[in-house]
Amino acid sequence: MSKRGNITDLFVIGGGVNGCAIARDAAGRGFSVFLAEMGDLASGTSSAATKLIHGGLRYLEYYEFRLVHEALAEREVLWAMAPHLIRPLRFVLPHHKGLRPAWLLRTGLFLYDHLGGRRLLPPTRTLDLRRDPLGRPLKEGYARAFEYSDCWVDDARLVTLLARDAADRGAAIQTRTRVTAASRDDGVWTIRLEDVETGLRGTVRARLVVNAAGPWVDTVLREAMGQAEANHVRLVKGSHIVVRKLYEHDRAYFFQNEDGRIIFAIPYERDFTLIGTTDEEFAGDPHGVAISDAERDYLLAAATEYFERPVTAADIVWSYAGVRPLFNDHKSKAQEATRDYVLTREGDAATGALVNVFGGKLTTHRRLAEAALSHVEAVLGARGKPWTKTSKLPGGEFGPTEFEVQVERLNALYPSLADRFLRRLARQYGTRAALLLGEAQQLRDLGEGFGADLTRREVDYLVANEWARTAEDILWRRTKLGLRVGADDTARLAAYLAGRRTGAKP
Numbered sequence: 276m277s278k279r280g281n282i283t284d285l286f287v288i289g290g291g292v293n294g295c296a297i298a299r300d301a302a303g304r305g306f307s308v309f310l311a312e313m314g315d316l317a318s319g320t321s322s323a324a325t326k327l328i329h330g331g332l333r334y335l336e337y338y339e340f341r342l343v344h345e346a347l348a349e350r351e352v353l354w355a356m357a358p359h360l361i362r363p364l365r366f367v368l369p370h371h372k373g374l375r376p377a378w379l380l381r382t383g384l385f386l387y388d389h390l391g392g393r394r395l396l397p398p399t400r401t402l403d404l405r406r407d408p409l410g411r412p413l414k415e416g417y418a419r420a421f422e423y424s425d426c427w428v429d430d431a432r433l434v435t436l437l438a439r440d441a442a443d444r445g446a447a448i449q450t451r452t453r454v455t456a457a458s459r460d461d462g463v464w465t466i467r468l469e470d471v472e473t474g475l476r477g478t479v480r481a482r483l484v485v486n487a488a489g490p491w492v493d494t495v496l497r498e499a500m501g502q503a504e505a506n507h508v509r510l511v512k513g514s515h516i517v518v519r520k521l522y523e524h525d526r527a528y529f530f531q532n533e534d535g536r537i538i539f540a541i542p543y544e545r546d547f548t549l550i551g552t553t554d555e556e557f558a559g560d561p562h563g564v565a566i567s568d569a570e571r572d573y574l575l576a577a578a579t580e581y582f583e584r585p586v587t588a589a590d591i592v593w594s595y596a597g598v599r600p601l602f603n604d605h606k607s608k609a610q611e612a613t614r615d616y617v618l619t620r621e622g623d624a625a626t627g628a629l630v631n632v633f634g635g636k637l638t639t640h641r642r643l644a645e646a647a648l649s650h651v652e653a654v655l656g657a658r659g660k661p662w663t664k665t666s667k668l669p670g671g672e673f674g675p676t677e678f679e680v681q682v683e684r685l686n687a688l689y690p691s692l693a694d695r696f697l698r699r700l701a702r703q704y705g706t707r708a709a710l711l712l713g714e715a716q717q718l719r720d721l722g723e724g725f726g727a728d729l730t731r732r733e734v735d736y737l738v739a740n741e742w743a744r745t746a747e748d749i750l751w752r753r754t755k756l757g758l759r760v761g762a763d764d765t766a767r768l769a770a771y772l773a774g775r776r777t778g779a780k781p
Contacts, residue, residue: 283307283447284655286466286481288454288495290314291321292430293616293635294487295437296644301651302444303666304659309479310438310446311468313453313491315748316741317434319561320489321637322752323597325515325539325552328353328361328426328638330391332368332529333537334614335383340390342615346638347391350426351675353641354395357433357668358675359705363396364427364541367409368529369417369581375531377419384423395675396424412522414583422526427541430637431752432703435741436668437640443669450742457484457499459627482624483654485647487632490561490598496631507619507633508600510558514566515551516574517543517758518590521582530581538577544755547592550574561598570596593758602634616643620650628654670705681705691716696728703754711736725771726764727756734768738775745772 285301287294290312298310312318330347331339354361368384370377384399402420404410410417442448449468455476456467464481488495496505520542527541536554543549553570571588578586602617616635622628630650635643641663652658673681678701685697685708696718700708711733715721722731729749737743737753746769750757760768 282463282480282482283309284481285309285483285485285651286464286479287311287485287487289487289489289491289632290316290434290438290448290450291319291487291489292317292434292437292637292640293489293632293643293647294485295434295441296640297485297487297632297647298446298448299437299441299444300641300644300648300661300663302441302446303662304648304657306651306655306658308441308446309481310441310448311452311454311466311479312448312450313471315450315744315752316438316448317431317752319491320597320599321434322431323513323515323595324430324637325513325541326428326430326549326637327364327539327541328428330387330425330638331614331636332383332387332423335386337613339613339615342613342639343387344390345642346636347387347393349638349642350391351393351395352664353428353638354426355675356641356663356666357428357436357671357705358673358678359670359681359702360432360436360668361426361428362678364425364527365397365422365525366425366527366529366539367402367420367422368531369404369413369420371417371531374533380421384421387423393424396426399423409524409526412583413528413581417581427527428637429703429755433637433668435753436670439669439741440666448742451744454495454499457495459622462625462627464627483628483630483651485630485632485651487647490600492600492631492633500629507603507617507631509603510556510561511599511601512555512557512564512570512596513552513599514555514570514574514596515549515594516566516571516591517547517549517593517595518586519548519592520546521548521578521584521586528581530577532577532580538574540578540582544758547758550578550586557598564596564598566594566596600634616646618643618646618650620653622654624654670707672706678702681708685709685712688712689716692718693728699728699754700733723771724764725768726760729754729756729760729764729768731771734771738772745769 284306285308287298287310298308302308328350330343334343388398400422404417404420438448451471453469455469464484466479469476486495493505496502530538541549575586604613617633619631681701682698743749
């Protein structure tokens with residue numbers, strides 16, 4: 276936390292994808308930046324997504340052409356920016372008789388192929404599910420499908436690497452730090468902070484505040500800034516289930532439901548299938564949100580409508596839920612509410628400016644950050660040109676089609692380590708995997724194991740470089756090894772972390 280005399284240019288509230296993207300862009304342009312997150316990075320909405328970098332095919336039904344165009348154009352930009360975290364994924368959309376007609380699906384996919392400047396992603400093709408192997412997991416009644424392209428992303432790691440790059444460019448990133456009050460005087464904000472673990476308090480002074488608190492954006496306005504009538508976002512809950520792998524191929528499925536909603540079934544962490552999402556109105560505190568029995572049953576029934584083998588509750592190995600802060604456009608149904616983002620600015624350099632971020636999605640985080648920086652520069656003046664479109668995130672310093680080259684490189688450097696282990700490290704850390712491994716030649720060289728292939732070396736790396744503090748941070752956000760690590764190993768990991776020197780931060 277800053278000393279009384281120091282004034283930072285930009286104070287960002289919220290360590291989700293939008294807050295970290297804004298902090299990164301601003302730091303890269305030469306602004307001084309302080310970001311405060313009340314929990315762990317990506318501990319809210321940004322780790323509870325369907326984990327797609329996509330244009331949003333279904334948004335075309337609601338005439339969200341600007342959003343779809345922007346999102347489609349961003350797919351290959353982000354893939355090039357983080358080719359270790361982001362990869363192409365083909366989706367199979369079966370035609371369901373009685374729902375959206377085939378001509379409508381073809382028209383939507385034609386627009387999808389041509390709206391966004393696609394260069395590397397392959398185009399749509401039509402499938403005969405009666406002959407194509409991609410039809411084998413499905414019931415016999417589905418004869419025709421369309422296969423199209425989008426991308427997959429490790430959402431929580433994306434957020435962490437945005438924060439890492441922001442910090443490498445000079446931003447101060449403070450997790451487990453709550454904003455308790457913010458007031459402005461003579462063009463300068465005084466932001467009061469509290470460490471949620473120790474209770475220690477401090478202040479930061481800033482010329483401009485960006486409120487990117489996600490589901491808590493209105494809460495910040497009401498409780499920290501005294502705007503009693505703040506009601507700008509509509510909270511919509513989305514839940515997912517993870518089941519044992521339902522099929523062997525590498526495609527995802529896009530399923531239509533009779534209620535007009537859609538779900539995805541996506542290959543997940545090699546041995547699993549991710550099914551989601553739901554769209555339900557939500558009221559209350561987003562902390563600790565969990566899937567309901569009704570949502571679980573809805574997802575199971577929707578998947579069973581298509582798959583030949585019924586999907587049951589006994590197949591579920593994990594579930595998660597998040598709350599999306601959609602801009603309140605007063606649509607009648609949750610699934611119809613806009614996924615576009617809205618930014619507002621109040622105040623100026625003389626009075627102290629506030630930029631609020633409402634809505635947004637993983638795919639458009641970089642463009643949202645550029646839009647936010649337009650507001651920042653309108654108040655504080657320009658420092659540098661937009662730069663993130665051709666940038667690389669840490670570990671992503673290779674071409675978008677060169678991931679397998681990175682895996683081969685690691686196998687050559689570490690011939691005694693398992694390919695599966697090295698492939699996981701390449702996905703998570705990219706070119707920095709070798710930095711983590713160092714001179715190790717055997718798994719035992721990496722120190723104590725905590726289940727699966729998680730070692731002390733990796734844990735120490737995550738604590739030192741990626742703000743990890745707890746077992747949950749490591750097992751469910753920095754990695755997804757929580758799917759493979761048992762309770763005893765989790766307890767040992769928690770004990771090890773608790774025994775480390777407190778307060779260690781990147």
